[in-house]
Amino acid sequence: MPPPPTKPPVLNVSRLGVGFPLPHGIFHALSDISFEISPGQTLGLVGESGCGKSMTALAILGLVPPPGHITTGSIHLGGTDTTKLDLDAMTAIRGERVSMIFQEPMTALNPVLTIGVQIAEAWSLHHKCSNSEARDAALGMLERVRIPEPNRRMDAYPHELSGGMRQRALIAMALICKPDLVIADEPTTALDVTIQAQIIDLMLEMQDDFGMAILFISHNLGVISEIADEVMVMYAGRIAEQASADDLFANPHHPYTRALIETVPRLGAPRDRLPTIAGQVPEPGIPIPGCAFADRCPQADDACRASMPDLVNVDPTRTGHLAACFKAGHVS
Amino acid sequence: MIRYIAGRLVESVFVLIIMSFVIYALIGLMPGDPIDLMIKSDPRLTPADAARLRAVYGLDQPLLERYYNWAMKALGGDFGNSRLHIRPVLDVMGPFMTNTINLMGLSFIASVAIAIPAGAYAAIHQNSRADHIINLLCFAGISVPVFWLALMLIIVFAVLIPILPASGVSAINGGGFIDTARHLVLPVITLTVFSIGSYTRFMRASMIEVMRQDYIRTAFAKGATRGQVVRRHAFRNALIPVTTVIALSFGTLFSGALITETMFAYPGMGKLIFDSIMGNDYNMALVTLLLATLVTLLANLGADITYAWLDPRISLGGGKSAKTKGGS
Amino acid sequence: MSSTEFLLEVRGLVKHFPLAKRGFFGVAEKVHAVNGIDLTIRKGEVLAMVGESGCGKSTAARAIANLYRPDFGTVHFRGADLAALSGRALKSARRAMQMVFQDPFGSLNPRLHVGTIIKEPLVIHGIGTSETRQAKVEEVMARVGLRASDATRYPHEFSGGQRQRIAIARALAIDPELIIADEPLSALDVSIQSQILNLLKDLKDEAGLAFLFISHDLGVVNHFADHIVVMYLGHVVESAPREMLFTHPHHPYTQTLIDAVPVPGNGKRSGSSPQGDVPSPIDPPSGCPFHPRCPRATETCKITMPLLEATERNADHKAACHNPIPGPGGSQ
Numbered sequence: 001m002p003p004p005p006t007k008p009p010v011l012n013v014s015r016l017g018v019g020f021p022l023p024h025g026i027f028h029a030l031s032d033i034s035f036e037i038s039p040g041q042t043l044g045l046v047g048e049s050g051c052g053k054s055m056t057a058l059a060i061l062g063l064v065p066p067p068g069h070i071t072t073g074s075i076h077l078g079g080t081d082t083t084k085l086d087l088d089a090m091t092a093i094r095g096e097r098v099s100m101i102f103q104e105p106m107t108a109l110n111p112v113l114t115i116g117v118q119i120a121e122a123w124s125l126h127h128k129c130s131n132s133e134a135r136d137a138a139l140g141m142l143e144r145v146r147i148p149e150p151n152r153r154m155d156a157y158p159h160e161l162s163g164g165m166r167q168r169a170l171i172a173m174a175l176i177c178k179p180d181l182v183i184a185d186e187p188t189t190a191l192d193v194t195i196q197a198q199i200i201d202l203m204l205e206m207q208d209d210f211g212m213a214i215l216f217i218s219h220n221l222g223v224i225s226e227i228a229d230e231v232m233v234m235y236a237g238r239i240a241e242q243a244s245a246d247d248l249f250a251n252p253h254h255p256y257t258r259a260l261i262e263t264v265p266r267l268g269a270p271r272d273r274l275p276t277i278a279g280q281v282p283e284p285g286i287p288i289p290g291c292a293f294a295d296r297c298p299q300a301d302d303a304c305r306a307s308m309p310d311l312v313n314v315d316p317t318r319t320g321h322l323a324a325c326f327k328a329g330h331v332s
Numbered sequence: 333m334i335r336y337i338a339g340r341l342v343e344s345v346f347v348l349i350i351m352s353f354v355i356y357a358l359i360g361l362m363p364g365d366p367i368d369l370m371i372k373s374d375p376r377l378t379p380a381d382a383a384r385l386r387a388v389y390g391l392d393q394p395l396l397e398r399y400y401n402w403a404m405k406a407l408g409g410d411f412g413n414s415r416l417h418i419r420p421v422l423d424v425m426g427p428f429m430t431n432t433i434n435l436m437g438l439s440f441i442a443s444v445a446i447a448i449p450a451g452a453y454a455a456i457h458q459n460s461r462a463d464h465i466i467n468l469l470c471f472a473g474i475s476v477p478v479f480w481l482a483l484m485l486i487i488v489f490a491v492l493i494p495i496l497p498a499s500g501v502s503a504i505n506g507g508g509f510i511d512t513a514r515h516l517v518l519p520v521i522t523l524t525v526f527s528i529g530s531y532t533r534f535m536r537a538s539m540i541e542v543m544r545q546d547y548i549r550t551a552f553a554k555g556a557t558r559g560q561v562v563r564r565h566a567f568r569n570a571l572i573p574v575t576t577v578i579a580l581s582f583g584t585l586f587s588g589a590l591i592t593e594t595m596f597a598y599p600g601m602g603k604l605i606f607d608s609i610m611g612n613d614y615n616m617a618l619v620t621l622l623l624a625t626l627v628t629l630l631a632n633l634g635a636d637i638t639y640a641w642l643d644p645r646i647s648l649g650g651g652k653s654a655k656t657k658g659g660s
Numbered sequence: 661m662s663s664t665e666f667l668l669e670v671r672g673l674v675k676h677f678p679l680a681k682r683g684f685f686g687v688a689e690k691v692h693a694v695n696g697i698d699l700t701i702r703k704g705e706v707l708a709m710v711g712e713s714g715c716g717k718s719t720a721a722r723a724i725a726n727l728y729r730p731d732f733g734t735v736h737f738r739g740a741d742l743a744a745l746s747g748r749a750l751k752s753a754r755r756a757m758q759m760v761f762q763d764p765f766g767s768l769n770p771r772l773h774v775g776t777i778i779k780e781p782l783v784i785h786g787i788g789t790s791e792t793r794q795a796k797v798e799e800v801m802a803r804v805g806l807r808a809s810d811a812t813r814y815p816h817e818f819s820g821g822q823r824q825r826i827a828i829a830r831a832l833a834i835d836p837e838l839i840i841a842d843e844p845l846s847a848l849d850v851s852i853q854s855q856i857l858n859l860l861k862d863l864k865d866e867a868g869l870a871f872l873f874i875s876h877d878l879g880v881v882n883h884f885a886d887h888i889v890v891m892y893l894g895h896v897v898e899s900a901p902r903e904m905l906f907t908h909p910h911h912p913y914t915q916t917l918i919d920a921v922p923v924p925g926n927g928k929r930s931g932s933s934p935q936g937d938v939p940s941p942i943d944p945p946s947g948c949p950f951h952p953r954c955p956r957a958t959e960t961c962k963i964t965m966p967l968l969e970a971t972e973r974n975a976d977h978k979a980a981c982h983n984p985i986p987g988p989g990g991s992q
Contacts, residue, residue, distance in 0.1 A: 048849040061553055088557075095555035102553075107546035110565050111645055112572075121564070122554045148937075157644045162937050163713070173554065192712035193876060197920040197933035204929065219850055222922030226929040249925035261924055263854040265883040267906060273861065274854040274883065280819050281849065 009036040009076075010180045010213040011060070011098075016073035018052075018059050027285045029055045029068060030237045032311075037181065037230075040207065042214040044228030044245065046221060046260070050281050052237040053217045057183045060215070061100055062090040078180060096126040099174040103186040105166035109158040115169045116142075116154030122173045141172035144209075145202060164195035168202065175206060183215045188223055200227050221264055225249060230320075233257045236282050236292035239311055241328075243321040253314045253323040255297045291325070299327045333640075336648040337633070344629040351625045352406075352618065356399045359609070359617055402618070412615035416608065421615050425604070425623075431501050432600040434512070435592075436585045438520045443527040444578060450528075451535025452570065456562060458540060466532065473529025482522045482595035489518060499597040519596045523589055527581070534577055539570040568642065575638045583631030586624055666736070667838055667870050668701040668724070668757075673733035675716075675723045679942070692941050693719040695894035696733065698968070701838065701887075704868040708885035708902075710875060710917070714941045716894040717874045721840050724872065725759050726750070738837070755785050758831035762843035764823035768815040774826055775811030781834045800829040804859060821852035828859065832867075839863075840872045845880060857883060878921050882906060887976075890914050893941055893949035896968055900977040908987050910971055910979035912956045948982065956983045 018030040030052045037043045045053045058064050060075055062082060075082045077098055082090065099122075102108040110118060119141060120134035127134075135154070142150035145168040158166055167187060174182050184203065188196040204227060207214060218224050224231055224245070231248045233241040233256065241254040252258040262275045279296040282288060290305040291297070297304065303326055314328040315321040371377050377385075393401075405412060411421040454466040490498035497515050542548065543566055551561045590602035601620060608616035640646045675694040694716040701707045709717040723730045726742055735742045737753055745753055758781070761767040768777055775797055782793045798808050804825040815823055824844060831839055841860070845853045861884060863869050875881050881888060881902075888905045890898040890913065898911040909915045916934045936953040939945055945952055951961040960982045968980040973987060 048851060063549065063552055091555050091557055093555070094553055100550075100553045102546060102550060104546060108550045110547040110551070110569070112568050112643060113565075121551075121556070125555045125560070159645050164937055170550075173550075192938055193878075193920045194712060194916060194934040195938065196922075197929070198935075200922075200929050201933045220922065221850075221924040222926075225924045225926060226922045228928075246927070260850060263851055264879065264924065265854065265857060265877075266879040266923055267882050267918065267921060269879075269882070271883055273858055276854045276858060277851040280821065280852065 007039050009038050010078065011035075011037045011215070012074075012076040013056075013060070014074050014076070016056070016059060016075060017071040018055055018064055018068055019071040020068040022285060025287075026071075028071070028237055028287075029284070030059065033073070033234075033239060034311075035232055035239070035242065037213040037215060039180070039213055040211050041230065042207065042216055042228045044224035044231040045215060045217045045234060046219065046224050046231060047234035048219055048281055050236070050284055051234040053234050054185055055237075056234075057100060057185050057215065057217060060181075060183060061094055061098060092126070095122055095174075095179070096177045097179050098181045098183065099177070099179045101167075101170050101174045101182065101184040101187045104190050105163055105170055106158065106190075108170060109166060111158055114155050114157055115161070115166075116156075119169060119173045119176060122176050126177050137176060138172070141176045142169070144175075145169075145172045145206070147172075162195075163191050164198060167191060167195075167199055171199075171202065171206065175210060175212075178210055179212060181213045181215065183217070185217045186219070187216075189218065189220070196223065203227065221249075221260060222266075233260070236288070238292065238308075239322070239324060240293070241323040241325075242311070243315075247315070247321050251315070251321075253321070253328040254293075254325045255299055255327065256293050257323075333637075333648060337637070340633050340636075344626070344633070347629060348622060348625060352403065352622055353399060355618055355621050356402065356614075357395060359612075359614060360395050360398070362612070402615075411619050414608070414613055414616040416611045416613045416616065421619050424616065425601075425620065428599055428601050428604045431598065432586065432589070432602070434516060435519055435523065435589060435598065435600055438516060439523040439527070440582060440585060442520060443524045443531055446524075447528045447531035448535050448571075448574070451532040451574075452539050452562070452567065454532070454536045455539030455543065455570075456558070466536075470529040470532045473525045474533075476525065478522060478526065478591045479595055481525060482518070482592060485518045485522060486595070501598055515598075519589075519592050519598050522592050522595070531574070531578060535570065535574050538573050539566060542566045542570040545569070572639065572642050575642060576635045579631055579635030579638055582634070583628035586627040665702070666700045667703045667705075667738060668699075668872070669734075669736040670697065670699045670720075670724060671734050671736075673697050673720060673723055673735065674731045675719050675728055676731055689942055692894050692944055694723065694730075697889075697891070697894075697896045699889055699896070699899070701870050701872060703837065704864065704870055706864060706871040706873055706884055706886045708873045708875060708881040708888045709891055710878060710881055710888060711891035712876060712917075712938050714893060714938050715891040716941070717891050718842055720891075721759075721842050721872060721874050725757060725840050726754060727759075751785065755834055756837040758834070758836040758839050760824075760827050760831050760839060760841045760844050762846055764820045764827060764847060765815075767827050768823055770815055773812055773814065774806075774818075777815070777826060778811070778830045778833055781830060785834055787834060796833060797829075800832045803832065803863075804829045805855075819852075820848050821856060824848060824856055825859070828856075828863075832863070836869070838870045838872065840874075842874045843876070844873075845875070845877070853880070860884060878906075878917060890917070893939060893944050895949060895965075895980065896978075897950065897981070898977075898979045899968065900974075900979075904974060904977050908973070908977075908985075910977070910984040910987075911950075911981045912954045912983075912985060913950050914979075915985055916953075948980075956985070958983050 013036070014034050016030055016033040017028060019026040019028050033056060035043065045056065047053045055064065059070055060077070060082070062085070064070065070083050073083070077093065082093065085093070109115065116135060116138050119138035120131070123129070123137040124134040139150060139154055142153060147153050147165055147168050153161065153165065161169065188199050191199060200223065203214065214227070216224065216227055228245045231243060231245050232239055233248070233254065235256050241248065241252065241257045248257065249261065252261055259275065259277045263277055265274055277296055282292055290307055291300070291309055294300040294304045309324045309326045311322045311324040313321065314323045371382055402412070413419060414421050414424045417424045450466055454463045457463050486498045489496045496517050501515050502511050548561060548565060551565045556564070586601060589600060590606055592598065593600045593603040601624070605617065605620045605624065608620060636648065640648045673694055674696050677691040677693060679689045679691065697720060699707060709720065711717050719728065722728050724735050726735070730743070737757060740753055742750065742753060778797045778800060779793050782788055782796060787793070788796065797811065801808060801811065806822065806825055806829065815826065818826065845856055848856060857880060860871070864871065873881070873885060885902050887901050888899070889896050890905070890911065892913050898905065898909065898914045905914065906918065909918060920934060934953060939949065939952065947963045948954070948957070948961045948966050951957040954961065964982070966980045966982045968978050971977045971979055971984070
């Protein structure tokens with residue numbers, strides 16, 4: 001049984017819902033999302049397109065694109081409920097107590113400003129200081145993230161750097177104010193596999209140095225496995241399963257999780273026909289009465305299609321392994 | 333960069349030379365020549381007189397020879413006399429140029445100074461009431477016919493409320509700065525209305541596109557306020573395509589104000605070019621059209637340089653900016 | 661000299677792209693995309709080209725498909741030298757070779773009905789009559805799992821996975837012998853990738869189709885390929901039958917790639933990731949292109965380019981390395 005976390009959580013999300021108004025009703029991009037992250041811990045958020053993982057990140061930062069908005073729930077960062085903050089207070093928090101690393105390093109950086117200027121801005125937005133002080137801070141961060149020839153790179157434009165270096169610059173930008181929580185949205189998806197390995201190592205090293213919590217979003221189960229302590233699987237805006245990384249991969253309970261793990265072709269696996277998940281991700285905007293995964297699930301029955309299962313603890317020997325499935329616990 | 337500019341200037345010279353021949357040939361291909369006009373106005377001229385006059389003016393020679401003669405003189409700085417104004421071309425052009433520069437310059441500055449902020453504001457407050465009003469005004473400005481607008485302005489401000497002069501560039505007996513300025517107000521307004529409308533729309537579209545970009549989201553995520561995001565990140569990126577358009581249209585401003593000049597009897601280059609073509613004034617037409625070509629060429633060069641200056645991804649002359657390494 | 665033993669035989673393929681000259685008197689830089697590669701594919705065989713950005717695999721594929729004219733080298737397809745053909749003969753040769761691209765959104769004309777898109781190759785090659793073409797379109801659509809009623813719809817009405825099926829159907833319409841697939845799964849959701857991969861396997865088994873399969877994903881390659889070619893900066897660094905490559909890689913880069921692949925359930929990353937950045941094909945290193953990042957590099961490696969040679973174990977297993985990884989029980 002894993003020891004209970006001793007420090008108060010950095011992030012506590014409780015029953016979060018995000019909706020987009022439609023001509024006739026509302027589309028729930030996120031429903032009933034609850035989780036916690038402790039300091040120094042990494043939570044991996046896994047799911048495919050449309051599952052709401054990016055939306056969760058944006059909600060935490062208060063950047064849900066209008067007309068979407070948070071419909072229910074609370075987001076406690078440290079002691080503060082960010083859903084109740086006004087714009088000025090939220091702006092002060094962003095970049096300082098919680099920061100984000102985005103997916104595409106090329107488009108996430110302003111092409112007409114040098115990366116030195118952009119990283120320095122992350123510092124000067126939250127600290128009264130001179131230009132040269134901000135620049136020094138930026139240079140220091142570039143050194144920490146092991147960019148080769150950091151002095152030269154300070155004055156480089158994004159298009160002059162490789163993908164890996166741009167991502168290091170983005171990491172430097174996100175960490176410069178030493179936030180409590182860093183959200184990384186698919187930071188390695190656009191990178192080559194060897195560079196991906198470097199970046200994951202870098203993030204783990206930074207976490208050791210700074211002690212921040214990481215919310216790591218990815219559709220790649222392997223990458224999640226390499227970095228996360230806890231994993232949350234999302235499907236169609238809801239949590240399907242939540243457990244420690246070891247537990248999730250050793251004993252997946254939700255049929256979706258199991259299917260995801262089995263469907264990924266991997267090295268060393270036999271070359272039989274791959275198990276597939278029939279059908280496709282549900283269309284956003286169309287409400288589904290029962291479990292959203294039911295029409296793709298080999299174990300679904302009428303009960304599954306009739307009502308949405310709650311997220312419950314499925315493993316009596318451990319706390320903290322949750323799954324939203326009527327069939328969980330009855331692993332065949 | 334210097335090399336690039338030098339190369340472009342050399343190219344421009346070649347273009348001018350080619351254009352000089354093309355223009356000369358085109359004017360020469362127009363039916364009729366100056367002697368025909370003289371015959372029409374003076375019935376006593378006999379065909380023999382006409383032939384003699386043609387010989388005197390060199391109009392009986394083949395086109396290529398005439399062009400060659402013109403070119404040789406032009407290289408020496410002698411652009412000949414204007415047949416209509418009976419004075420050297422360059423002398424005649426002087427005041428017209430000044431008038432055009434005043435008119436164009438003011439109009440250009442006014443339209444850019446109004447359009448860029450208005451477009452940016454409309455984009456940031458998209459779909460607000462202010463945005464709708466700005467859009468409406470832009471469409472009005474783009475759609476209104478120039479001559480109608482000129483007439484309306486004259487009626488309102490020169491006739492009904494006579495505070496501004498209706499025409500001309502200066503009062504009959506002398507001028508002075510204030511006087512010139514008063515004469516410029518209505519023509520500048522007329523000219524500017526269209527370009528404000530069009531530049532504003534363009535700036536608005538560019539700004540909207542920029543605000544959708546990922547790096548804007550990154551800036552917000554860093555904790556920048558909306559004002560900071562707009563000023564430091566969005567504005568410069570939005571300006572990039574807009575400056576190219578503005579710089580290019582600058583070239584056409586020079587010769588394109590014909591209607592305005594006619595409505596206000598404002599002696600500018602537009603009218604000069606038109607009159608000289610219609611009056612078969614070879615020398616004047618040639619020189620003024622070549623000048624228009626030169627301005628366009630320089631405006632194009634300016635547009636390219638400005639674009640490269642604003643956007644570090646673009647490097648003129650190629651090569652250096654393609655330093656992108658492998659790695660997606 | 662061609663051999664009818666191979667369906668596709670590529671020898672010494674070179675493709676460079678000149679960049680704009682620097683200034684009036686500058687020397688034109690070049691992108692050394694492909695630097696002399698050999699490969700062969702037999703009927704019904706799947707050859708995978710793997711490598712990271714800048715390795716030249718996409719350029720090589722396009723040069724083989726005759727979308728680029730190679731600068732040097734030969735491409736023999738069904739015994740005929742493609743460079744020596746033109747006009748009708750070339751068209752007829754290309755009929756047996758079709759391509760499927762990475763981007764399922766960009767490779768389909770958004771203004772055409774799906775049926776028209778699939779029919780287009782038949783029309784271009786003048787095959788069949790109006791009725792037989794229609795029948796063929798329906799046949800290939802069924803083969804890839806699309807419904808006949810989908811033929812009157814537009815590409816934007818389909819999901820990414822379905823669009824890829826459409827692209828595959830289009831490639832199948834004229835019964836090719838070789839399909840060149842450039843990262844066909846990379847833009848798809850994880851749960852869809854396995855569906856499409858199974859489809860490709862079925863096509864190989866049922867129709868005896870050969871594939872030139874380009875991918876950066878070793879897991880996928882493990883599932884599908886018979887023979888694998890590893891590329892780095894425009895060179896083939898290792899070429900081996902699948903199982904031999906994964907069990908006993910010779911080239912350090914191959915080992916690096918294998919180590920970098922994240923595997924779900926293996927726990928957090930520990931230890932070393934590969935050093936350095938993927939180098940630029942504009943300014944490649946001297947000698948062996950991998951030497952700056954190679955843990956086994958020697959002085960020779962910096963100076964001399966190693967040749968692709970058969971290893972002691974097996975004539976089919978070749979590596980271009982001065983200091984290859986020793987096999988088990990063997991010393992180097």
